[in-house]
Amino acid sequence: MDKSIIINGEKYPIDVESDMPLLWFLRDHLEKTGTKFGCGAGLCGACTVHIDGVATRACITPVGTLAGRAITTIEGLSENGDHPLQKAWVANNVPQCGYCQAGQIMNAASFLKQNPNPSADDIDNAMQGNICRCGTYQRIKKAVAEAADELAKEVS
CATH class of the missing domain: 3.10.20.30 (Beta-grasp domain)
Structure with a gap:
């Protein structure tokens, strides 16, 4: 084996x-x-x-x-760091200390593959298992929503 x-x-x-x-x-x-x-x-x-x-x-x-x-x-x-989630993270100034951000992005990427058109509640539910000690949850939520919109444009 x-x-x-x-x-x-x-x-x-x-x-x-x-x-x-x-x-x-x-x-x-x-x-x-x-x-x-x-x-x-x-x-x-x-x-x-x-x-x-x-x-x-x-x-x-x-x-x-x-x-x-x-x-x-x-x-x-993303080889170049240009995945729509990574770009949305930067555009929304999501990271504060940055420690949790890789895990946040990876969770969001898997979630968006399963649910490419999420509601605000869907995003909240999907991301609640990832803790951010700095409390940037509103920026995370906004970045995930923006990345979903961007990913939808790529598919169309």
Whole structure:
């Protein structure tokens, strides 16, 4: 059985203990530090990545369970940092301290793939699992809505 995973389009062997959280495999083993450690219990969302396109908490996901799976981190969301969410984040001055922002963006990206035309309530519900200690929730909500509009234009 192939003991490797694909991260941002590149194949990596799983050559660590199988119970190592994906977060530490990314940060310590591969030096991909965009994914942040927050709570270590899957509650705050700072460590959110995509596994096969689905927003997942990397701090509680054992790397050994991911053989053959495709992982996308914030570094892999857009090669040039020009994903509509990233542009909306900048345009709306969302980050204050910035620590939670990679997880916020990754959660929002997965959400918008599932719901490309969200209502304000849909955005609130989808984003409530990601904590921002600085309280930039209104800017986050506005940026997600603007990114949804931009993504809709790209599809049309």
